[in-house]
Amino acid sequence: MPTENKLNEEILNSIAEGVITVDKTFKVNFINRVAEEIMGYKKDEVIGQFCKYILKCDLCQTKCPIGIVLESGTNLYDYSSVIYDKNGNRKPIKLNAAILKNSDNKPVGGVISFRDVSELENIKQGANLISNFFGIIGHSKAMQEVFKLIMEISESDATVLILGESGTGKELIADAIQATSNRKNKPFLKVNCSVFPQNLLASELFGHVKGAFTDAVKDRPGRFELANGGTIFLDEVAEMPLQTQIQLLRVLQEGTFERVGESITRKVDVRVIAATNIDIQKALKEGKIREDLYYRLNVIPISIPPLRDRKEDIPHLVKHFIETYSKLYRKTIPDISDNALELLMKYSWPGNVRELENVIEYAVVRTKNDNMIEISNLPSLIKDLSNGPLLSKKIFRNENAATVLSLLEKYKWNKTRVAKELGIGRTTLWRMLKQFDLVEK
Secondary structure (H helix, E strand, C coil): CCHHHCCCHHHHHHCCCEEEEECCCCEEEEECHHHHHHHCCCHHHHCCCEHHHHHCCHHHHCCCHHHHHHHHCCCEEEEEEEEECCCCCEEEEEEEEEEEECCCCCEEEEEEEEEECHHHHHHHHHCCCCCEECCEECCCHHHHHHHHHHHHCCCCCCCEEEECCCCCCHHHHHHHHHHCCCCCCCCEEEEECCCCCHHHHHHHHHCECCCCCCCCCCCECCHHHHCCCCEEEEECHHHCCHHHHHHHHHHHHHCEECCECCCCCEECCCEEEEEECCCHHHHHHCCCCCHHHHHHHCCEEEECCCHHHCHHHHHHHHHHHHHHHHHHCCCCCCCECHHHHHHHHHCCCCCHHHHHHHHHHHHHHHCCCCCCECHHHCCHHHHHHHHCCCECCCCCCCHHHHHHHHHHHHCCCCHHHHHHHHCCCHHHHHHHHHHCCCCEC
16 A cells, blocks of 8 residues: 555554555555455455455446545545445445545545444334434433333333432433323322422322421322322432331332321322432442332332443434424524534533533524534533643554544644544544554543
Protein backbone atom coordinates (compact mmCIF):
# COMPACT_ATOMS: atom_id res chain seq x y z
CA MET A 1 0.00 0.00 0.00
CA PRO A 2 1.25 3.56 -0.66
CA THR A 3 2.71 5.17 2.41
CA GLU A 4 0.53 8.23 1.79
CA ASN A 5 -2.55 6.30 2.90
CA LYS A 6 -1.55 6.76 6.56
CA LEU A 7 -3.25 3.45 7.35
CA ASN A 8 -1.04 0.38 7.19
CA GLU A 9 -2.01 -3.23 7.63
CA GLU A 10 -1.68 -3.07 11.41
CA ILE A 11 -4.34 -0.37 11.64
CA LEU A 12 -6.66 -1.91 9.09
CA ASN A 13 -6.51 -5.32 10.74
CA SER A 14 -7.22 -3.83 14.17
CA ILE A 15 -10.62 -2.38 13.34
CA ALA A 16 -13.94 -4.19 13.42
CA GLU A 17 -15.05 -3.29 9.89
CA GLY A 18 -14.22 -4.99 6.64
CA VAL A 19 -11.74 -2.97 4.54
CA ILE A 20 -10.76 -3.36 0.90
CA THR A 21 -8.36 -1.03 -0.89
CA VAL A 22 -7.96 -0.85 -4.66
CA ASP A 23 -5.47 0.71 -7.04
CA LYS A 24 -6.28 3.12 -9.89
CA THR A 25 -7.47 0.23 -12.08
CA PHE A 26 -9.94 -0.91 -9.35
CA LYS A 27 -7.94 -4.06 -8.61
CA VAL A 28 -7.75 -5.18 -4.99
CA ASN A 29 -4.38 -4.58 -3.33
CA PHE A 30 -5.41 -5.13 0.29
CA ILE A 31 -8.13 -6.88 2.27
CA ASN A 32 -8.26 -6.95 6.07
CA ARG A 33 -9.16 -9.88 8.30
CA VAL A 34 -12.73 -8.77 8.99
CA ALA A 35 -13.42 -8.45 5.24
CA GLU A 36 -12.08 -11.99 4.80
CA GLU A 37 -14.48 -13.24 7.48
CA ILE A 38 -17.51 -11.41 6.07
CA MET A 39 -16.92 -12.43 2.46
CA GLY A 40 -15.46 -15.91 3.02
CA TYR A 41 -12.34 -15.24 0.92
CA LYS A 42 -8.68 -15.54 1.81
CA LYS A 43 -6.32 -12.70 1.03
CA ASP A 44 -4.46 -14.65 -1.67
CA GLU A 45 -7.74 -15.28 -3.53
CA VAL A 46 -8.57 -11.62 -4.03
CA ILE A 47 -5.34 -9.66 -4.44
CA GLY A 48 -5.12 -8.49 -8.06
CA GLN A 49 -8.79 -9.22 -8.79
CA PHE A 50 -11.27 -6.54 -9.82
CA CYS A 51 -13.12 -5.31 -6.76
CA LYS A 52 -16.62 -5.76 -8.20
CA TYR A 53 -16.03 -9.50 -8.74
CA ILE A 54 -15.04 -9.94 -5.10
CA LEU A 55 -17.35 -7.58 -3.25
CA LYS A 56 -20.32 -8.38 -5.52
CA CYS A 57 -22.13 -5.40 -4.09
CA ASP A 58 -25.52 -4.56 -5.60
CA LEU A 59 -24.28 -0.98 -5.90
CA CYS A 60 -21.51 -2.23 -8.21
CA GLN A 61 -24.15 -3.25 -10.73
CA THR A 62 -25.26 0.35 -11.21
CA LYS A 63 -22.38 2.58 -10.10
CA CYS A 64 -19.06 1.78 -8.45
CA PRO A 65 -18.86 3.29 -4.94
CA ILE A 66 -15.41 4.66 -5.73
CA GLY A 67 -16.81 6.09 -8.96
CA ILE A 68 -19.55 7.87 -7.01
CA VAL A 69 -16.92 9.43 -4.74
CA LEU A 70 -14.82 10.52 -7.74
CA GLU A 71 -17.81 12.18 -9.38
CA SER A 72 -19.23 13.84 -6.28
CA GLY A 73 -15.96 14.85 -4.69
CA THR A 74 -17.26 13.72 -1.28
CA ASN A 75 -16.85 10.48 0.61
CA LEU A 76 -19.66 7.96 0.84
CA TYR A 77 -20.82 7.28 4.39
CA ASP A 78 -23.14 4.59 5.81
CA TYR A 79 -24.61 3.64 2.44
CA SER A 80 -27.03 0.72 2.74
CA SER A 81 -26.24 -2.02 0.26
CA VAL A 82 -26.01 -5.80 -0.15
CA ILE A 83 -23.09 -8.08 -0.94
CA TYR A 84 -22.87 -11.79 -1.69
CA ASP A 85 -20.13 -13.83 -0.04
CA LYS A 86 -18.02 -16.55 -1.63
CA ASN A 87 -20.81 -19.08 -1.07
CA GLY A 88 -23.50 -16.84 -2.54
CA ASN A 89 -25.06 -15.88 0.78
CA ARG A 90 -26.78 -12.48 0.82
CA LYS A 91 -25.46 -10.06 3.46
CA PRO A 92 -26.80 -6.56 4.04
CA ILE A 93 -24.04 -4.07 4.79
CA LYS A 94 -23.39 -0.44 5.62
CA LEU A 95 -20.69 0.84 3.29
CA ASN A 96 -18.21 3.74 3.30
CA ALA A 97 -16.02 4.70 0.35
CA ALA A 98 -13.20 7.21 -0.05
CA ILE A 99 -10.42 8.11 -2.49
CA LEU A 100 -6.82 7.49 -1.44
CA LYS A 101 -4.47 10.31 -2.44
CA ASN A 102 -0.71 10.71 -2.41
CA SER A 103 1.28 13.60 -0.98
CA ASP A 104 0.63 15.58 -4.16
CA ASN A 105 -3.12 15.22 -3.57
CA LYS A 106 -3.49 12.99 -6.63
CA PRO A 107 -5.77 9.91 -6.55
CA VAL A 108 -3.82 6.65 -6.26
CA GLY A 109 -6.69 4.32 -5.42
CA GLY A 110 -9.70 3.91 -3.20
CA VAL A 111 -10.79 2.35 0.07
CA ILE A 112 -14.10 0.71 0.88
CA SER A 113 -15.02 -0.14 4.46
CA PHE A 114 -18.17 -2.03 5.38
CA ARG A 115 -19.86 -3.80 8.24
CA ASP A 116 -22.29 -6.70 8.24
CA VAL A 117 -25.69 -5.55 9.51
CA SER A 118 -27.47 -8.89 9.04
CA GLU A 119 -28.15 -9.18 12.75
CA LEU A 120 -29.65 -5.71 12.87
CA GLU A 121 -31.84 -6.45 9.87
CA ASN A 122 -33.03 -9.67 11.51
CA ILE A 123 -33.91 -7.78 14.66
CA LYS A 124 -35.89 -5.21 12.73
CA GLN A 125 -37.70 -7.73 10.58
CA GLY A 126 -38.10 -10.76 12.79
CA ALA A 127 -37.62 -9.96 16.44
CA ASN A 128 -40.18 -7.18 16.77
CA LEU A 129 -37.81 -4.81 18.50
CA ILE A 130 -39.77 -2.54 20.80
CA SER A 131 -38.33 0.96 20.56
CA ASN A 132 -41.08 2.86 22.37
CA PHE A 133 -42.73 0.74 25.04
CA PHE A 134 -45.60 2.70 26.57
CA GLY A 135 -43.52 5.86 26.43
CA ILE A 136 -40.28 4.20 27.53
CA ILE A 137 -37.43 4.53 25.03
CA GLY A 138 -35.12 1.53 25.18
CA HIS A 139 -33.22 -0.07 22.30
CA SER A 140 -30.56 -1.67 24.51
CA LYS A 141 -30.59 -5.36 25.28
CA ALA A 142 -31.11 -4.64 28.99
CA MET A 143 -34.24 -2.58 28.37
CA GLN A 144 -35.58 -5.06 25.83
CA GLU A 145 -35.33 -7.71 28.55
CA VAL A 146 -37.30 -5.45 30.90
CA PHE A 147 -40.02 -4.96 28.27
CA LYS A 148 -40.14 -8.71 27.64
CA LEU A 149 -40.56 -9.40 31.37
CA ILE A 150 -43.38 -6.87 31.66
CA MET A 151 -45.25 -8.59 28.84
CA GLU A 152 -44.64 -12.02 30.39
CA ILE A 153 -46.24 -10.97 33.70
CA SER A 154 -49.19 -9.20 32.09
CA GLU A 155 -51.60 -11.98 33.08
CA SER A 156 -50.38 -12.03 36.69
CA ASP A 157 -51.45 -10.01 39.73
CA ALA A 158 -48.20 -10.78 41.54
CA THR A 159 -46.46 -8.05 43.51
CA VAL A 160 -43.61 -6.31 41.65
CA LEU A 161 -40.54 -4.59 43.12
CA ILE A 162 -38.82 -2.15 40.77
CA LEU A 163 -35.19 -1.41 41.60
CA GLY A 164 -33.16 1.38 40.06
CA GLU A 165 -31.30 4.60 40.64
CA SER A 166 -33.13 7.90 40.83
CA GLY A 167 -34.08 9.14 37.38
CA THR A 168 -34.07 5.77 35.62
CA GLY A 169 -37.83 5.84 35.01
CA LYS A 170 -39.23 3.50 37.65
CA GLU A 171 -42.62 5.22 37.58
CA LEU A 172 -42.81 4.77 33.80
CA ILE A 173 -42.10 1.06 34.30
CA ALA A 174 -44.95 0.92 36.85
CA ASP A 175 -47.23 2.65 34.33
CA ALA A 176 -46.30 0.07 31.70
CA ILE A 177 -46.97 -2.82 34.09
CA GLN A 178 -50.41 -1.39 34.85
CA ALA A 179 -51.15 -0.70 31.17
CA THR A 180 -50.44 -4.32 30.19
CA SER A 181 -52.15 -5.95 33.18
CA ASN A 182 -55.62 -7.42 33.66
CA ARG A 183 -56.34 -4.41 35.89
CA LYS A 184 -55.56 -1.77 33.27
CA ASN A 185 -59.15 -0.46 33.34
CA LYS A 186 -59.31 -0.45 37.15
CA PRO A 187 -58.11 2.26 39.58
CA PHE A 188 -54.36 2.97 39.61
CA LEU A 189 -53.17 5.13 42.51
CA LYS A 190 -49.65 6.32 43.34
CA VAL A 191 -48.03 7.25 46.67
CA ASN A 192 -44.51 8.55 47.26
CA CYS A 193 -43.70 7.04 50.66
CA SER A 194 -40.73 9.36 51.28
CA VAL A 195 -42.74 12.61 51.52
CA PHE A 196 -45.03 11.73 54.45
CA PRO A 197 -44.22 11.44 58.17
CA GLN A 198 -45.34 8.20 59.82
CA ASN A 199 -48.85 9.20 60.97
CA LEU A 200 -49.73 10.97 57.75
CA LEU A 201 -48.39 8.13 55.58
CA ALA A 202 -50.53 5.58 57.46
CA SER A 203 -53.54 7.85 57.00
CA GLU A 204 -52.72 8.32 53.31
CA LEU A 205 -52.49 4.59 52.72
CA PHE A 206 -55.18 3.21 55.02
CA GLY A 207 -57.43 6.20 55.79
CA HIS A 208 -58.55 7.53 59.17
CA VAL A 209 -61.66 8.23 61.20
CA LYS A 210 -62.77 11.54 62.63
CA GLY A 211 -60.73 12.50 65.69
CA ALA A 212 -57.92 10.02 65.03
CA PHE A 213 -55.45 12.94 65.20
CA THR A 214 -55.58 16.73 65.39
CA ASP A 215 -56.44 17.46 61.77
CA ALA A 216 -58.75 14.46 61.31
CA VAL A 217 -62.00 16.46 61.14
CA LYS A 218 -63.91 13.73 59.26
CA ASP A 219 -63.66 10.13 58.16
CA ARG A 220 -61.42 9.65 55.15
CA PRO A 221 -60.71 6.52 53.06
CA GLY A 222 -57.10 5.73 52.22
CA ARG A 223 -55.45 4.89 48.93
CA PHE A 224 -55.85 1.15 49.40
CA GLU A 225 -59.62 1.51 49.71
CA LEU A 226 -59.76 3.81 46.71
CA ALA A 227 -57.67 1.38 44.69
CA ASN A 228 -59.81 -1.65 45.56
CA GLY A 229 -59.92 -3.98 42.55
CA GLY A 230 -57.03 -2.12 40.96
CA THR A 231 -53.37 -1.34 41.58
CA ILE A 232 -51.35 0.88 43.91
CA PHE A 233 -47.81 2.09 43.19
CA LEU A 234 -45.67 2.66 46.29
CA ASP A 235 -42.67 4.73 45.22
CA GLU A 236 -39.63 4.86 47.53
CA VAL A 237 -41.15 2.06 49.59
CA ALA A 238 -37.90 1.55 51.54
CA GLU A 239 -38.34 5.03 53.05
CA MET A 240 -41.54 3.87 54.77
CA PRO A 241 -41.43 3.95 58.61
CA LEU A 242 -41.10 0.52 60.23
CA GLN A 243 -44.52 0.70 61.87
CA THR A 244 -46.17 1.39 58.53
CA GLN A 245 -44.15 -1.46 57.01
CA ILE A 246 -45.91 -3.81 59.43
CA GLN A 247 -49.29 -2.52 58.27
CA LEU A 248 -48.30 -2.92 54.63
CA LEU A 249 -47.07 -6.46 55.29
CA ARG A 250 -50.51 -7.35 56.66
CA VAL A 251 -52.21 -6.03 53.52
CA LEU A 252 -49.88 -8.09 51.35
CA GLN A 253 -50.35 -11.25 53.41
CA GLU A 254 -54.04 -11.07 54.30
CA GLY A 255 -55.55 -8.30 52.20
CA THR A 256 -56.82 -6.59 55.39
CA PHE A 257 -56.17 -3.33 57.27
CA GLU A 258 -57.73 -0.86 59.70
CA ARG A 259 -58.11 2.86 59.24
CA VAL A 260 -56.09 4.98 61.67
CA GLY A 261 -58.09 5.37 64.89
CA GLU A 262 -60.51 2.56 64.05
CA SER A 263 -60.72 -1.12 65.08
CA ILE A 264 -62.89 -2.30 62.19
CA THR A 265 -61.00 -4.66 59.87
CA ARG A 266 -61.51 -3.92 56.20
CA LYS A 267 -60.66 -6.18 53.26
CA VAL A 268 -59.29 -5.08 49.90
CA ASP A 269 -58.10 -6.62 46.64
CA VAL A 270 -55.21 -4.47 45.48
CA ARG A 271 -52.15 -5.35 43.44
CA VAL A 272 -48.99 -3.68 44.77
CA ILE A 273 -46.17 -2.36 42.61
CA ALA A 274 -43.33 -0.97 44.73
CA ALA A 275 -40.11 0.84 43.84
CA THR A 276 -36.95 2.01 45.53
CA ASN A 277 -33.69 3.68 44.51
CA ILE A 278 -31.66 2.58 47.53
CA ASP A 279 -29.30 -0.39 47.89
CA ILE A 280 -31.86 -2.87 49.16
CA GLN A 281 -29.32 -5.31 50.62
CA LYS A 282 -27.65 -2.51 52.57
CA ALA A 283 -31.06 -1.34 53.83
CA LEU A 284 -31.83 -4.87 55.04
CA LYS A 285 -28.54 -5.09 56.94
CA GLU A 286 -29.14 -1.69 58.52
CA GLY A 287 -32.67 -2.63 59.51
CA LYS A 288 -34.28 0.14 57.45
CA ILE A 289 -36.59 -2.32 55.74
CA ARG A 290 -38.13 -5.43 57.26
CA GLU A 291 -36.87 -8.67 55.80
CA ASP A 292 -40.33 -10.26 55.75
CA LEU A 293 -41.74 -7.23 53.91
CA TYR A 294 -38.90 -7.35 51.39
CA TYR A 295 -39.64 -10.96 50.51
CA ARG A 296 -43.35 -10.17 50.15
CA LEU A 297 -42.56 -7.30 47.81
CA ASN A 298 -39.83 -9.05 45.86
CA VAL A 299 -42.06 -11.63 44.14
CA ILE A 300 -41.19 -10.24 40.70
CA PRO A 301 -38.09 -8.02 40.82
CA ILE A 302 -37.38 -5.70 37.90
CA SER A 303 -34.00 -3.96 37.84
CA ILE A 304 -33.67 -0.83 35.69
CA PRO A 305 -30.06 -0.27 34.55
CA PRO A 306 -28.57 3.22 34.94
CA LEU A 307 -28.14 5.22 31.76
CA ARG A 308 -24.34 4.96 31.95
CA ASP A 309 -24.72 1.19 31.48
CA ARG A 310 -26.96 1.48 28.40
CA LYS A 311 -25.44 4.36 26.47
CA GLU A 312 -26.68 2.91 23.19
CA ASP A 313 -30.09 4.25 24.24
CA ILE A 314 -28.84 7.85 24.45
CA PRO A 315 -29.19 8.76 20.73
CA HIS A 316 -32.77 7.43 20.71
CA LEU A 317 -33.65 9.22 23.94
CA VAL A 318 -32.13 12.44 22.61
CA LYS A 319 -34.20 12.23 19.44
CA HIS A 320 -37.34 11.55 21.48
CA PHE A 321 -36.75 14.49 23.83
CA ILE A 322 -35.88 16.84 20.96
CA GLU A 323 -39.21 16.01 19.32
CA THR A 324 -41.07 16.39 22.62
CA TYR A 325 -39.63 19.76 23.60
CA SER A 326 -39.64 21.13 20.06
CA LYS A 327 -43.41 20.69 20.09
CA LEU A 328 -43.71 22.14 23.60
CA TYR A 329 -41.74 25.28 22.72
CA ARG A 330 -43.14 25.48 19.18
CA LYS A 331 -39.79 25.16 17.49
CA THR A 332 -38.36 23.13 14.65
CA ILE A 333 -35.15 21.58 15.92
CA PRO A 334 -34.19 18.95 13.33
CA ASP A 335 -31.41 17.15 15.18
CA ILE A 336 -28.29 17.39 17.32
CA SER A 337 -24.79 17.76 15.88
CA ASP A 338 -22.37 14.84 15.95
CA ASN A 339 -19.98 16.69 18.24
CA ALA A 340 -22.73 17.57 20.73
CA LEU A 341 -24.01 13.98 20.71
CA GLU A 342 -20.48 12.70 21.35
CA LEU A 343 -20.33 14.83 24.49
CA LEU A 344 -23.63 13.40 25.68
CA MET A 345 -22.27 9.90 25.07
CA LYS A 346 -19.12 10.77 27.03
CA TYR A 347 -20.94 12.09 30.11
CA SER A 348 -21.63 9.69 33.01
CA TRP A 349 -25.27 10.79 33.70
CA PRO A 350 -25.53 10.49 37.49
CA GLY A 351 -29.11 11.75 37.20
CA ASN A 352 -29.89 9.17 34.52
CA VAL A 353 -32.71 9.66 31.99
CA ARG A 354 -34.29 12.48 33.99
CA GLU A 355 -31.03 14.45 33.80
CA LEU A 356 -30.71 13.80 30.06
CA GLU A 357 -34.26 15.02 29.55
CA ASN A 358 -33.49 18.22 31.45
CA VAL A 359 -30.34 18.77 29.38
CA ILE A 360 -32.23 18.39 26.10
CA GLU A 361 -35.02 20.72 27.26
CA TYR A 362 -32.35 23.30 28.16
CA ALA A 363 -30.70 22.84 24.76
CA VAL A 364 -33.98 23.16 22.84
CA VAL A 365 -34.80 26.39 24.67
CA ARG A 366 -31.36 27.82 23.82
CA THR A 367 -31.31 26.67 20.18
CA LYS A 368 -32.63 28.99 17.51
CA ASN A 369 -35.53 27.77 15.42
CA ASP A 370 -34.58 25.55 12.45
CA ASN A 371 -31.05 25.05 13.86
CA MET A 372 -29.44 21.88 15.13
CA ILE A 373 -28.41 21.61 18.76
CA GLU A 374 -24.70 22.39 19.01
CA ILE A 375 -22.20 22.12 21.86
CA SER A 376 -22.73 25.81 22.59
CA ASN A 377 -26.40 25.10 23.38
CA LEU A 378 -25.62 22.53 26.07
CA PRO A 379 -25.33 23.26 29.82
CA SER A 380 -21.87 24.21 31.12
CA LEU A 381 -21.46 20.89 32.91
CA ILE A 382 -21.63 19.11 29.55
CA LYS A 383 -19.79 21.76 27.54
CA ASP A 384 -16.80 21.52 29.86
CA LEU A 385 -16.17 18.04 28.48
CA SER A 386 -15.37 19.61 25.09
CA ASN A 387 -12.26 21.42 26.32
CA GLY A 388 -10.25 18.48 25.10
CA PRO A 389 -9.05 15.42 26.96
CA LEU A 390 -5.55 15.43 28.39
CA LEU A 391 -3.43 12.59 27.09
CA SER A 392 -1.01 10.74 29.28
CA LYS A 393 2.49 11.57 28.16
CA LYS A 394 3.98 8.61 26.32
CA ILE A 395 6.16 7.81 23.35
CA PHE A 396 4.36 5.95 20.59
CA ARG A 397 6.51 3.37 18.88
CA ASN A 398 3.73 2.77 16.38
CA GLU A 399 3.98 5.57 13.83
CA ASN A 400 0.32 5.16 12.91
CA ALA A 401 -0.74 5.88 16.50
CA ALA A 402 1.38 9.00 16.33
CA THR A 403 -0.30 9.95 13.07
CA VAL A 404 -3.77 9.55 14.57
CA LEU A 405 -2.73 11.56 17.62
CA SER A 406 -1.31 14.27 15.39
CA LEU A 407 -4.62 14.55 13.53
CA LEU A 408 -6.59 14.65 16.77
CA GLU A 409 -4.46 17.52 18.02
CA LYS A 410 -4.64 19.26 14.64
CA TYR A 411 -8.45 19.22 14.69
CA LYS A 412 -8.74 19.88 18.45
CA TRP A 413 -10.13 16.39 19.05
CA ASN A 414 -12.96 16.82 16.57
CA LYS A 415 -13.31 13.12 15.82
CA THR A 416 -15.71 13.67 12.93
CA ARG A 417 -13.06 15.67 11.05
CA VAL A 418 -10.31 13.20 11.95
CA ALA A 419 -12.40 10.26 10.78
CA LYS A 420 -13.16 12.11 7.54
CA GLU A 421 -9.46 12.82 7.03
CA LEU A 422 -8.69 9.13 7.48
CA GLY A 423 -11.63 8.05 5.34
CA ILE A 424 -13.23 5.97 8.09
CA GLY A 425 -16.32 6.17 10.32
CA ARG A 426 -16.28 7.65 13.81
CA THR A 427 -16.97 4.24 15.36
CA THR A 428 -13.89 2.87 13.62
CA LEU A 429 -11.85 5.79 14.92
CA TRP A 430 -13.00 5.06 18.49
CA ARG A 431 -11.80 1.48 18.12
CA MET A 432 -8.46 2.71 16.83
CA LEU A 433 -8.07 4.99 19.86
CA LYS A 434 -8.64 2.02 22.15
CA GLN A 435 -6.28 -0.13 20.09
CA PHE A 436 -3.50 2.46 20.34
CA ASP A 437 -4.16 3.07 24.04
CA LEU A 438 -4.64 6.83 23.64
CA VAL A 439 -5.56 7.28 27.28
CA GLU A 440 -7.88 10.08 28.28
CA LYS A 441 -7.57 11.59 31.74
